[in-house]
Amino acid sequence: MAEKGDFKHEHMADEANDNDTVDFSNNISARIKNPLAGIRQDVLLRDVEEFAAMYDLSDITPLLKKGxxxxxxxADFENVEGLDDTERDVLRDEVVHKWRQPRALYTTVILCSVGAAVQGWDQTGSNGANLSFPVAFGIGDTDPTSPNYTRDLWLVGLINAAPYIASAFIGCWLSDPLNNYFGRRGTIFFSAIFCLLSVIGSACTQNWWELFICRLLLGIGMGSKASTVPIYAAENVPALIRGGLVMSWQMWTAFGIFLGTCANLAVYNTGAISWRLQLGSAFIPAVPLVIGIYFCPESPRWLMKKGRYSQAYKSLLRLRNHPIQAARDLYYVHAQLLIEHKIIGQTNYAQRILELFTIPRVRRATLASFTVMIAQQMCGINIIAFYSSSVFQQAGATVLHSLLASFGFGLVNFVFAFPAVWTIDTFGRRALLLFTFPNMAWTLLAAGLCFLIPKDSSAHLACVALFIYMFAAFYSPGEGPVPFTYSAEVFPLSHREVGMAWAVATCLFWASVLSITWPRMVAAMTPTGAFGFYCALNLIAFTMIFFWVPETKQRTLEELDYVFAVPTGKHMKYHMTKSAPFFFKRYIAMNKNATLEPLYRFDNVQSDAVRSASVTAYNQEHRKSETTKKLNL
Incomplete structure (x- = not known):
C-alpha cells in the first residue's frame, strides 16, 4: 500500500494541466477549475483503473469509474452512463435536500464540537470566579491607593489569560505533529484528557500559582483541540452545508458560555468554595468527548494524505448516503491532491511553518485566517465573556445581579448563534462579517456611553446591559461562528494542520493580551474609554475584512485552492472599484437595476451540479403538479 505522499500517476495531473491555463499560485483569471476537467474519458478511466490497483480498491473499480x-x-451527472435511477436520485437529493445526511456525520461533528463547550464554560467559570478567587488567594486588593493594587490587577489578568497563553505558544503548535502521528481522532482524545483533568485540578488549588499552572495545562488541551476539531469537521462535511455544521464549534462554545453562567448562579450561595465549583464544573463537557471520539470515523482526507485509501473509502461510506458519493469524493479529492503535491510537494514541520508566508496560495490563506481570527479579539467580545461580572459590578450591580446579568449575556450569545446554521452557507462568511462589525461597533460605543449615566439612576445598569446584549446578538451569527469555520477550510491539505495552528494561536494569543490588559485598561481609561477603544478596533477590523477576506461559501475544500490563488491585489481592486460602488448604488441609492460583475469564473465545479439538480427537481415537481391537475380535472 502506498504511504504518505506516494502519489505515483502524475501523468493524470499533467494531462489536466495541459488543458488548464490556471496558475495554482497566481490565478490572475480568477478561474475556479475542476481538476478533472479536460481529461479525455478514455484517459480518465485508465487512470481510475491504475488508481484502484495501486490503492487496493480493485473490487470497486466500476463504482470508482462512475464516481x-x-x-x-x-452538472451533467444525469447523463453519466452506467448510473442507475437510485444513484441519480441520491446525487439529486444531496442538493435538493442538502441536510439529509447520515446520522454518523451529524453525530461525529456534534460530538467533537461538544469539546468547545469546555472553552466557553471555562470563560464564564473564571468570569464568575473573578469575584471571589482573588480574595481567597490574597490578590484581590481593590483599593487604588494600595501599593498592591496594580500588581493584583495584573495577576488576576495573568491567571485568566493562562489558558490562552499556553494555547498560543504550546497547544496550537502541538496539533501538527499530533495530527501527523495520531490522526484527527487521536489528537482530539489527547486534548480532551487535558481539558478534563486540568479543570478539576483548578478547583483543588491552594494558591494563585497552582491555579496558574493548572490553567496553563488547560491551554495545552484547548489549543490542540481548537486547531483540530474544526478541521476534522470541515474535512468530513459536504461543501453545501460545511459552514452550517462546522460552525457547531461556535454553537457549543456559546452553549458552554451559557452553561457556565448557569453554573455560576447555581453555586452562588456555596460560600468560600463557590469559585472552586465555578472553575471545576467545566470538566463536564469533556467527558462525552473522551468517550465518544472512539466511535467516530477518521477523516477521509487525513487517511488519503497517509496513502490509506481503503480506510478513507470506508470512512466516506459512513459519512455519505450512498457508495456513489463516497467513490466520487474519494477520486475527486485524490485528483486535487495530485496537483497540490506537484506544486507544493512534501516538507517537514519547520518548512511548513515557513511556507505559510512564502507560497503565494498558502500566504493568502494565512493572511485571511489571521484577519478573521484577530478580528474576533478586536471586536471586544471577550471583554464581556471574561469580565462581564466585573463590568456589571462596575455599573452598580450587586454580586448576585452581576451574575444574573452575565446569565442574560450567555443566553443571548447562545440563542443568536442559531441563525448562523442557515445564514453562513446562504449569505456567506464574508457577508456576515461585513454586516456584523459596524453593528458591533455602535452597540459597544453605546454601552460605554451608558456608563456616563448617573449610577443612582435605574437606567444606568439597564442601558449598559441592553447594549451589551445587542452587541452579543450581532456577534453570535457573524464574527462568532465564522473565524474557526473559515480558518479550517482555507488551507490546502498539505498545510491544513499548521495553518489552523497559526490561526488559532493568533486568536488565543490576542485573547490572552485582552485578558491581561483589560483590568488595568478599564482602571486607567474608565469603562467608557475602554469600550470606545474597542469600538474603533471594530471599524479597523471591518476594513481589514473588506480587503483581505475572500468568500468561501459552498466551495469544496479543493476548489478553494483556486480561490486563494487569486492575487490579493486583484481581490482588493475588485472590491474597491466594483463591489463597493455596487453596494452604494443598490442599497444606498436604491437602484434596483444595479449589477455586479462576478470576481470568479467557474468551470465544471460542484455549483454547476447544484443548479442542474435544482432545475431537474423543479421540473419533476412541476410535471407532477401538472399531472395532478389534469387528473383532478
Missing amino acids: ALVAQNP
Missing part, C-alpha cells in the same frame, strides 16, 4: 465521471462534469 470519476460524475466528478468530472458535476
